Amino acid sequence: TSYSADELYALLIDRACDLINADHGAIWEIEAPAIAGAAPPPDEAGTAYEAEGVLRLRASSGAIPPRYRVPVAGSFLGAVVSSGRPAISLDLRLDDRVLHPDLVLRMGLVSALAVPLLTPNGAARSSGAARGVFSVYTTTARTFSDWDARLLACLANYAVIAREQAQSLAQLQQAREQQAVAETFAVLGDIAANLLHRVNNLVGVIPVHVQGIVDKRPALQADGYVTAALREIEDSARAVMEAARESMAYLRPLRLQATSVAACCGAALSRLAIPATVTVSTAGLDSLPPAIAGEEQLRLVLFNLIENAVDALADQGGRVAVSGRVVADGLDRARRWIEITVADDGPGIPAEMRERIFDPEFSTKGSIKKLGFGLWWTKSLVQRFGGSIAVGDNAGGGSVFTVRLPPAEPSP
Structure with missing residues (x-):
C-alpha cells in the first residue's frame, strides 16, 4: 500500500502512542528562518521568532492548533533540535522551557518525551541535519525508559524518510510540469504570434477607415450620434489591438x-x-x-x-x-x-x-x-x-x- 507523507505521519503517531502508552503525539518540522528579508510572522499567540528558526506543527493526534509554532530558542522542543538528542519533561506544567503553558493546561498534558528528526546518517543539529521533532505526551505523570526513547527514535527515522521521499517526488513532478509547460508555450507562442499578426492586419485598418469616412463626409460630424458611434468604433478597435499585445506577454519567449x-x-x-x-x-x-x-x-x-x-x-x-x-x-x-x-x-x-x-x-x-x-x-x-x-x-x-x-x- 502506498501512503502519502501526511498519512504516514498519522500512522506513525498512532503507533507511537500505542507502543509507548502515550495519550497524544505530534511531529514538528523546522521552518527555515529568513536568510534575508522579512522574518516569519508571529503565531496566533503573538510569539516573535529568533534567528534560530521555529518548529511548525506538521501532524498531531490531539487538539493542537494546526498553525501552532514553537521557537527553537529557549523551548523544550527546541532543546531537542539544538542537542540532537532525546529529551524528557516529567511535568510540563512546571517546566520553564514550555513557552505556551496555556496549551499544556488546556489539553491536560503532564509528561513528554521528544526525539529529533535526524537525517539518515544520524548527524546532529550542528551539521544542519536536525529536521524537526517527534514528541509524545501523557495526561498523567510518568517516566520514560531508554526503550521508549529508542522506539520513538526508530519511528522518527521513518518520518524523515517519508518527508524526504515526498519532497523528492514533488521536485520530480515540478520538473516534469516545467518541461511540459515549456513545450506547450513554445507551440502556443508560435500560434499566438501568427494570430496577433492577423488581428493587427484585420483590426488595424478600422481606425484608418473611420478617419477616412470622417474626412470624406464632413457633414457626418454634424450628427452627434454618428460621430459618437464612429469614435466608439475607433476606440474599440484600438482597445482590441492593445489587449492582444498585452496578452502576448504571457506567450512570447521569456528573456530570463x-x-x-x-x-x-x-x-x-x-x-x-x-x-x-x-x-x-x-x-x-x-x-x-x-x-x-x-x-x-x-x-x-x-x-x-x-x-x-x-x-x-x-x-x-x-x-x-x-x-x-x-x-x-x-x-x-x-x-x-x-x-x-x-x-x-x-x-x-x-x-x-x-x-x-x-x-x-x-x-x-x-x-x-x-x-x-x-x-x-x-x-x-x-x-x-x-x-x-x-x-x-x-x-x-x-x-x-x-x-x-x-x-x-x-x-x-
Missing part, C-alpha cells in the same frame, strides 16, 4: 535575467486600482537579491496575485501584505530560494478548492473572484522561471500565495 522583485512589485502596484477600504503593504522586498525571471512576466504574476487578494477584500475591506525573504531548500539545505508571499485577511479559500485552483478549467461559480484561468497563467509563468507557487491559509485568517523563484546569485 536578473530581475528586481521590488521594482516589479512597485510597477504592479502602480497599475492597480485599490479601494480605500483595502490597505496593501510590502516588507523585505528591497533587501532581496535579484531573481531569475522575465521582468514583464514577473510584473504580471505579482499584479495578478495582488489583484486577486484585493478583490477578495472588496466587500469587507482589509489588508494585503506582500513580503519577501530568502529561504533554504527543504531537501538541499545549501540551495536558496527567493520566497515572495501575498497574504490577505479575507474569507480564505476552502481546502477542497486548493488542489484545483490552478487548473485552467477550474470555476468558482462566483464564490471567489478573479481565480481559475488567471491563476493557471500565473502558475505557468512561475514554472517557466524555474520556480513554484502554492496556496495555503494565512496565519491571521484569509489566504496566502507563496511564490519561490531561483536567485540570480549562486547559492553559497
Whole structure:
C-alpha cells in the first residue's frame, strides 16, 4: 500500500502512542528562518521568532492548533533540535522551557518525551541535519525508559524518510510540469504570434477607415450620434489591438535575467486600482537579491496575485501584505530560494478548492473572484522561471500565495 507523507505521519503517531502508552503525539518540522528579508510572522499567540528558526506543527493526534509554532530558542522542543538528542519533561506544567503553558493546561498534558528528526546518517543539529521533532505526551505523570526513547527514535527515522521521499517526488513532478509547460508555450507562442499578426492586419485598418469616412463626409460630424458611434468604433478597435499585445506577454519567449522583485512589485502596484477600504503593504522586498525571471512576466504574476487578494477584500475591506525573504531548500539545505508571499485577511479559500485552483478549467461559480484561468497563467509563468507557487491559509485568517523563484546569485 502506498501512503502519502501526511498519512504516514498519522500512522506513525498512532503507533507511537500505542507502543509507548502515550495519550497524544505530534511531529514538528523546522521552518527555515529568513536568510534575508522579512522574518516569519508571529503565531496566533503573538510569539516573535529568533534567528534560530521555529518548529511548525506538521501532524498531531490531539487538539493542537494546526498553525501552532514553537521557537527553537529557549523551548523544550527546541532543546531537542539544538542537542540532537532525546529529551524528557516529567511535568510540563512546571517546566520553564514550555513557552505556551496555556496549551499544556488546556489539553491536560503532564509528561513528554521528544526525539529529533535526524537525517539518515544520524548527524546532529550542528551539521544542519536536525529536521524537526517527534514528541509524545501523557495526561498523567510518568517516566520514560531508554526503550521508549529508542522506539520513538526508530519511528522518527521513518518520518524523515517519508518527508524526504515526498519532497523528492514533488521536485520530480515540478520538473516534469516545467518541461511540459515549456513545450506547450513554445507551440502556443508560435500560434499566438501568427494570430496577433492577423488581428493587427484585420483590426488595424478600422481606425484608418473611420478617419477616412470622417474626412470624406464632413457633414457626418454634424450628427452627434454618428460621430459618437464612429469614435466608439475607433476606440474599440484600438482597445482590441492593445489587449492582444498585452496578452502576448504571457506567450512570447521569456528573456530570463536578473530581475528586481521590488521594482516589479512597485510597477504592479502602480497599475492597480485599490479601494480605500483595502490597505496593501510590502516588507523585505528591497533587501532581496535579484531573481531569475522575465521582468514583464514577473510584473504580471505579482499584479495578478495582488489583484486577486484585493478583490477578495472588496466587500469587507482589509489588508494585503506582500513580503519577501530568502529561504533554504527543504531537501538541499545549501540551495536558496527567493520566497515572495501575498497574504490577505479575507474569507480564505476552502481546502477542497486548493488542489484545483490552478487548473485552467477550474470555476468558482462566483464564490471567489478573479481565480481559475488567471491563476493557471500565473502558475505557468512561475514554472517557466524555474520556480513554484502554492496556496495555503494565512496565519491571521484569509489566504496566502507563496511564490519561490531561483536567485540570480549562486547559492553559497
